Amino acid sequence: MAPLNVIKPSASQNQPRVNGYAFQYRAVDSPVHRMGAGWKLLLGTALCAAAIGGTNPFLLAALLIVNAGYYFLARLSVAELARDLWFFLIQMAVVIVLYMMRYGVPEGIWPGVRTSLRILLFFLPGIILLRTTRISQMMYSMRRILPYRLAFLVFTSLRFIPFFAREVREIAMAQRLRGAHLAPRELLNPRNWQDLMNCLLLPLIIRALKTADEAALSAEARAFGSYPKRSYWNSANYQNSSGKTAAVNDMEIKETL
Numbered sequence: 001m002a003p004l005n006v007i008k009p010s011a012s013q014n015q016p017r018v019n020g021y022a023f024q025y026r027a028v029d030s031p032v033h034r035m036g037a038g039w040k041l042l043l044g045t046a047l048c049a050a051a052i053g054g055t056n057p058f059l060l061a062a063l064l065i066v067n068a069g070y071y072f073l074a075r076l077s078v079a080e081l082a083r084d085l086w087f088f089l090i091q092m093a094v095v096i097v098l099y100m101m102r103y104g105v106p107e108g109i110w111p112g113v114r115t116s117l118r119i120l121l122f123f124l125p126g127i128i129l130l131r132t133t134r135i136s137q138m139m140y141s142m143r144r145i146l147p148y149r150l151a152f153l154v155f156t157s158l159r160f161i162p163f164f165a166r167e168v169r170e171i172a173m174a175q176r177l178r179g180a181h182l183a184p185r186e187l188l189n190p191r192n193w194q195d196l197m198n199c200l201l202l203p204l205i206i207r208a209l210k211t212a213d214e215a216a217l218s219a220e221a222r223a224f225g226s227y228p229k230r231s232y233w234n235s236a237n238y239q240n241s242s243g244k245t246a247a248v249n250d251m252e253i254k255e256t257l
Contacts, residue, residue, distance in 0.1 A: 021165055022087075031073055040129050047067065048126075050121075064117070064121065095112050152219075
């Protein structure tokens, strides 16, 4: 009897799946993923507060190193970091150019870098939170410290960040096929900012208003606000037959306290 050929999975198959869009949750085992959502919210709030008050270049450099270590501790790749930050890099270039136009070439460089870097450091902890926290866990943690309506508002805002990041990418690709100057290098030229406004930002605003209306109708259809306690879907960990803890896609309903 001929021996069976065992097909071993390739190294690429063993790698965790990488999401194709910015700010999307990545299911991978890391110390940051194992942290509670409440602790990540607390840490992110502290880092954001430090970014707001940071004006010293050494403090900003230290915050940049801490945020970078925090990001890569979550086992997120450099490609994902570039995907998450491409908009902020464009914004950084625009801010620096504006400061240079206002204060001159030598004097405007550092204020522009400082302002754009503070904006980046303010949003980076939130990006890590979205990348490493399931929406159900985030909602459960917010429900403990916020009223339900306010928690739902914050939760919905965070939930749609990956959606609009995907919308920005798809709208930009479609408009570039139609001849709009929306490539990152082209946006460095102030003459192309009109295309940025008319071909990207304006359609995105229209799409956001439509999505907000659809979300409001969906919440109304689910009797949002009619009951003091609500249920939500939460991913559960269970003990399998071998006694090991495994993360599954099955959902269990838990009632918010």
